[in-house]
Amino acid sequence: MPFIVERSDFGQFFTVLKGMGYEIIGPRVRDSAIVYDRLGSVDDLPIGITDHQDKGVYRLRRRDDQALFGYTVGPHSWKMYLFPPRMRLFSAERRAGNLEVVEERHEPRRLAFIGVRACELHAIQIQDRVFLHDIFKDPVYEMLRKDVFILAVSCTVSSSTCFCTSMGTGPRVGPGYDIAVIEVLKPVHHFLVEVGSSLGGEVLSNVRHREATREEVESATQLVESNARLIGMRRSMDTSNIKELLYSNYGSKHWDEVAERCLACANCTMVCPTCFCSTVEDVVDLKGEHAERWRLWDSCFSNEFTYMHSGTVRRSTGAKYRHWITHKLASWIDQFGTSGCVGCGRCITWCPVGIDITEEVKALQRDGGVVVEEEAVR
Amino acid sequence: MEHGDKAGGSSSSNSSSSSMNSIKSRGRSGSSSSRGRVEGGKRPKLAVWKFASCDGCQLSLLDLEDELLELADAVEVAYFLEASRAVVKGPYDISLVEGSITTSDDVERIRRVRKVSRYLISIGACATAGGIQALRNFGDVKEFTNIVYARPEYISTLERSTPISEHVKVDLELHGCPINRYQLLEVISSILNGKRPNINSYSVCMECKRAGNVCIMVAGGIPCMGPVTRAGCNALCPSYRRGCYSCFGPSESVNIRSLSNRFRELGMDDGSIVRVFRMFNAYSQQFREVAREEEVGTQ
Structure with a gap:
């Protein structure tokens, strides 16, 4: 049974969660973008702000209303909190000629994510x-x-780079949240709220709310559904047989064509909310008495990533891009049972030269899997 | 301007081809007292050499204020004229070489430095790419000296400013204008401890994104050299909302044509695009070729 929380009461989520010991992380404006950072109160949200996104372009704009969630996903993703970009794994001390491993003491953090979108969940x-x-x-x-704790938001607005409907990941929030909301601006600014866990229920019980009428549920749902239609019309990726498409195109000449544009700068992998590759670096002090092992985000676009005894396996940019897109859209399915792409569009927006994963798939589909010699891309 | 012929020059005999293994194996030999020491229990000898340069990279060694005493404890600073007139004779375990080769004397001297050095590490954009003074390589040095100097006949200089690696075998290159002093510390402590230094050649973008920065090119339309520039500065300029100047030179994968096209879309004219590649690392292998190509494209 969905509920209604009025806009004037929405800030109570923040006070309740803080009262329960949560550190609140959510969207806020910083450096000309909407990033994920610590929030003090509801007023820290990007109120009345939206984003314009296109291939290699991101700009903030003012809305003509006071929406709390009137924008889509930005340069950050929640992985920076769950899979931090830099993290010390352990230390080691040399004592009397022996090496002693010192385990890392992690400060317990209770994080509440506010504004998790369907694709992000x-x-x-x-x-x-x-x-x-x-x-x-x-x-x-x-x-x-x-x-x-996850407070998720179903999207009623979208960017030109969004394609969640193609990937079956949005814009309506699916299971896995504690609280899910749809923001309704008119005629009265309110939120349709659904509870997804007992913890979510406990939080909502401390926030002023009432049961939603059927009309309220329908009109809120309508907003998400019309957004879904818009997303589908604007950008799509045909995922039927996508695994076979990529597996049969190892030798496509298309990879050379991508390599003419691709900078191999790794931005797509850094902003991707599912990319999970990391490397470790050992550092040691001058005396050799204290050493630390750090885990850092890595990327399949770096040469070091595939460095083995005979050198780097994937040297050309074409081979690196092929590997990334093939893993993301095809071999990920064999490996983990789902696509590695959620259609958030970050790799499109944050590519400095605007390479578009949906267009690259379309190009392969157009070529119909023209296979040239394996030697073409190495 | 170029000091130091005396110090190591007369000494000889240490093979320039000795590998990292010698110190490395000592580093692994178990007992902490033998770690990183040369035979006879002495500290490894460090030398710092200067060629055509501004001294900024050498200074980054002195800028290691918190670590300086520990460093002086771990290595014997045997030859470092920027810091001390006291000179200890070679051979040296670690030679840091700053500056580019610009005179015929330099050509001779760098060979002598190589002979007395176990590890030769070139530091900075001058030593690794010829530096800002390598801009002469794109013009006529005689014309320049005629314009600049009242008595150009006093000037004895080579036509090109070249990196150290064009003249002798270099064991490691540390990039940057200036270098990152913590990278230098990482290299020295890695040599002392027999591990591979964490010096990466991927793009500045990796460091920038790890830092959680918002991309200034995408979100601000500011041209940035980060995507083609080697990491190492922790994305210093983009962290302050400035475009990267490529102080660290080309990254391992450089696609200048694609980035130049983007710069053009962001409103840069072709002359400006050539100039962003004609900076501290203009004469690096990757930038020099494409800078020519782009220039040809403008004519």
């Missing part, structure tokens, strides 16, 4: 599968993830 769940599946659990991710 899918991305978190994809990383859950990567880091928490089977017996191979990443202890850092597990520790950071376990106490996260």
